[in-house]
Amino acid sequence: MTIKKRLAIAGLSLGCLLALPALAADAAKGKVKAETCTGCHAVASYQNVYPTYNVPKVAGQHAEYIVAALKAYKSGERAHQTMHANAINLSDEDMADIAAYFASVAPGAAAAAAK
Numbered sequence: 001m002t003i004k005k006r007l008a009i010a011g012l013s014l015g016c017l018l019a020l021p022a023l024a025a026d027a028a029k030g031k032v033k034a035e036t037c038t039g040c041h042a043v044a045s046y047q048n049v050y051p052t053y054n055v056p057k058v059a060g061q062h063a064e065y066i067v068a069a070l071k072a073y074k075s076g077e078r079a080h081q082t083m084h085a086n087a088i089n090l091s092d093e094d095m096a097d098i099a100a101y102f103a104s105v106a107p108g109a110a111a112a113a114a115k
């Protein structure tokens, strides 16, 4: 087997691990795409820029759940103006990448850092 073939297979297997369920999600791209999100859903400390504003924790959340929530906000099935505005321009690929990133951030580590 050539190195190229091996890499392709390794890439495919990794893609399958991260696939949600059909798209190959890219957590590294998701981290960049999630920059605006962390202003509210701050991963490191869960401190929001608005102290009185309750924002659910998404770090460590299941990627499937995050994608489902974003699709529901985008379609308006889940009504929330702020999140509708945040989800409206996300493609399925963006959602999968962002979800892969948030899912890859350990909630325990962030909670410990916040102490």
Ligand code: HEC
Pocket (backbone or CB within 6 Å): 033, 034, 036, 037, 038, 039, 040, 041, 054, 055, 056, 057, 058, 065, 066, 067, 069, 070, 078, 079, 080, 082, 083, 086, 087, 098
């Ligand atoms: C201006 C603040 C703000 C920004 C920016 C923001 N969110 Fe949100 N987000 C919220 C609030 C508030 C809620 C709770 C809405 C509700 O009650 O349904 C929420 C809910 C969510 C949920 C559902 C969580 C759950 O437990 O059900 C997900 C997933 C989510 N946001 C992801 C994102 C992503 C991804 C981005 C960036 C593209 C983003 N948010 C940007 C404030 C924000």
